[in-house]
Amino acid sequence: MVQPTATRASTDPRPPFVRNAWYIAALRSECGERMLARSVLGVSVTLLRTRSGRMVALRDRCTHRGYPLSEGTLGPDDVITCGYHGFRFDAEGACLSVPGQSGVPGGSDLRSFPTAENGPFVWIWMGDPALADPAEIPAETGFGDPSFRFVSGHVVIDAGHTLIADNVLDLSHESFIHATKIGSREVAETGITSESDEKRWLVRASRVMRDVECPPTYRERTGLRSPIDREQHISFFVPSLYVLDVMVVAAESQHDPATGPRRPYLGKVVYGLTPQSEKRTHYFFAIGRDYAQDDPQMDAAVHEGQLCLIDEDAYAVAVLQRLADEEGPMPEVSTRLDTAALIARRMLARRLRAETR
Ligand code: FES
Ligand SMILES: [Fe+2]
CATH class of the missing domain: 2.102.10.10 (Rieske [2Fe-2S] iron-sulphur domain)
Structure with a gap:
């Protein structure tokens, strides 16, 4: 199994980062x-x-x-x-x-x-300036879509970027790490589908949940009540750009068509995981929403809420980084929910090799 760069032996001749x-x-x-x-x-x-x-x-x-x-x-x-x-x-x-x-x-x-x-x-x-084409920055961020309003920020995390990629690619952690905010038990209980696009160094993973609990953060922001239908669609561009499309809507099973169509609430979660060094990572975020567009209080709540979520993740990945430093790599057991993270690890290894050829 490919190990995160944070735990690779120092004798590894590959450069630790993709530069192009x-x-x-x-x-x-x-x-x-x-x-x-x-x-x-x-x-x-x-x-x-x-x-x-x-x-x-x-x-x-x-x-x-x-x-x-x-x-x-x-x-x-x-x-x-x-x-x-x-x-x-x-x-x-x-x-x-x-x-x-x-x-x-x-x-x-x-x-x-x-x-x-x-x-x-x-x-x-x-990397090589001759290869730099700004048109290759993926449009999946939604930055060009006027239906989304974004709130952005930046923190630095005491962990290597591959540990953070593992974190954001396996959202079952929401049920535990973020249980009081965006998690509910159904996230970890629901399987994912995943696929990859090698030409774009892209890994996709989706989770579709029906008739599930509406977590506290979504209750506060949308006014929805349980049960809801909820979807998560991840696009991760190896090595560093993460886009999560989220949708929450009143559960179809409870919906009375006479009241009109359901209003889905759409969100975009964009992360730029930029290594500062092998063991510290810039965590840039831009959180988009298609509702409450002109609400500065919602902007502040989204910004504050995102910092709290990152804090919870930062604690977990910093613990893993410290243990990796102290004990070195350990054998891992993986499940189907790890599929996207494992694809991303292998893709990162291939991309690093491609640069050293
Ligand atoms: S002039 Fe810049 S270090 Fe001397
Ligand atoms: Fe998280």
Whole structure:
């Protein structure tokens, strides 16, 4: 069985991360006129918006002695001055001048990384720039669909990204980890169907529940009461983008057609699981809904509720990360509900191998 990268032996020659892929690097709202420092796939980058409004990502280590450029200054002419000894760079990363001499030494330019803006996020491409095509960012996020209103945020989790992928791909944990919010016993009791699309590095999994309990969070947000019909449809783009389409609606079995059609409540749960390092992960989220569109109180409740859910998951995966660090990998027993997570692990291993060929 393929083991998570977090528990691979350090002698493994494969690079621990897929690099030729779009990763979410920041919320667009974080990126203004100041340089933002962020570690992505173990690499320090700085994100900045030029005067003309273009997003730029540069290696955040000065080529002189490695001081972070994000500790320096960004001038009104988009010139970055290193805060240590004064190397100056333009927004493309080209070194313009160094102190104490007229010429610029070879190798002084900074590496720059392709970026894209899509939905509430800034995305970054850490691999071969020639392969970066923003059109490949999946449309399944729903960011282009005006019927969804999104609330977004970002936290950092003390666990490797593969442990978090396991978590979000097996939603039976909702019945236990999130029992007081979005879980009900039926989630863990209902089987899933799964499929994969190797060309898109995509794993899909679906769970369809009928006549089930309406969990507290859905009761509060929609006014629905048990029983409900409930669906979960996951699309996971290996290695890092997760989209969950959810639907809750009054149970058909209880519905009186004379009262008109049932109103389904649709939601989108988008996660960007971007490794900060092998054992820490940026957890970007955008939660969409097709109801209560102009309700700032609902925005706040969704944002707060999502942070609480992530907190519950973060505790579990951090425990697993700590145990993996202390004890190394252990043999696992898997069930049918693990199918999507196992497909994703194998796909990640193939994608890593494909990059090293
Ligand atoms: S480290 Fe940047 S100028 Fe010296
Ligand atoms: Fe969870």
